[in-house]
Amino acid sequence: SQKIEQNSEALNIQEGKTATLTCNYTNYSPAYLQWYRQDPGRGPVFLLLIRENEKEKRKERLKVTFDTTLKQSLFHITASQPADSATYLCASAGGTSYGKLTFGQGTILTVHP
Amino acid sequence: EAGVAQSPRYKIIEKRQSVAFWCNPISGHATLYWYQQILGQGPKLLIQFQNNGVVDDSQLPKDRFSAERLKGVDSTLKIQPAKLEDSAVYLCASSYSGTSGSGEQFFGPGTRLTVL
Numbered sequence: 770s771q772k773i774e775q776n777s778e779a780l781n782i783q784e785g786k787t788a789t790l791t792c793n794y795t796n797y798s799p800a801y802l803q804w805y806r807q808d809p810g811r812g813p814v815f816l817l818l819i820r821e822n823e824k825e826k827r828k829e830r831l832k833v834t835f836d837t838t839l840k841q842s843l844f845h846i847t848a849s850q851p852a853d854s855a856t857y858l859c860a861s862a863g864g865t866s867y868g869k870l871t872f873g874q875g876t877i878l879t880v881h882p
Numbered sequence: 883e884a885g886v887a888q889s890p891r892y893k894i895i896e897k898r899q900s901v902a903f904w905c906n907p908i909s910g911h912a913t914l915y916w917y918q919q920i921l922g923q924g925p926k927l928l929i930q931f932q933n934n935g936v937v938d939d940s941q942l943p944k945d946r947f948s949a950e951r952l953k954g955v956d957s958t959l960k961i962q963p964a965k966l967e968d969s970a971v972y973l974c975a976s977s978y979s980g981t982s983g984s985g986e987q988f989f990g991p992g993t994r995l996t997v998l
Binding site: 773803810811812813814815818858860868869870871872873874875 | 886913922923924925926927930937938973975977979985986987988989990991992
């Protein structure tokens with residue numbers, strides 16, 4: 770079965786810097802990867818989706834890449850702000866049930882003023 | 883647009899008791915998901931419905947967990963009897979369609995279950 774690893778449990782950066790979060794998958798190349806943001810006491814909120822035939826996707830200050838050779842996705846937040854502090858979850862789609870997501874354990878991002 | 887509604891928000895029970903969670907997805911969303919999220923981990927899919935049919939329940943502990951989605955709208959997840967390791971947040975999510983496209987999933991606020 771697919772395993773998703775987000776290799777940083779916690780990431781601390783200074784305001785204004787770029788945060789880079791890593792997501793690695795172990796088995797099959799997923800049809801797409803999704804990134805979600807989760808604040809304490811709330812459910813995850815969808816941020817970005819990238820398909821396996823796409824190399825890069827952008828949305829405002831967010832950028833996600835997908836490297837099928839490295840089996841890796843990188844998620845970048847440029848010009849980070851304290852309000853970006855949250856847990857970021859990577860999720861792999863595909864497999865036997867279309868729409869089924871396998872989530873990583875998440876990376877807790879803290880942006881210091 | 884109203885989001886995914888879940889109730890209760892919090893529940894504390896003793897082990898071996900039973901508990902039920904309710905979810906009302908976004909109107910028009912055919913696909914409904916129940917996830918279990920243990921503290922410090924990502925959500926784990928328990929069951930996926932397409933309308934009122936089960937698409938995937940491979941990770942549902944069927945000896946104690948059950949779920950139904952009557953009429954293809956609301957859903958209920960039940961645990962009977964509960965174990966200590968069931969302490970977690972139970973998240974409900976819905977999407978427009980799980981069998982075509984790549985729809986984002988919309989999550990509810992979750993129900994935090996504590997089993998003593």
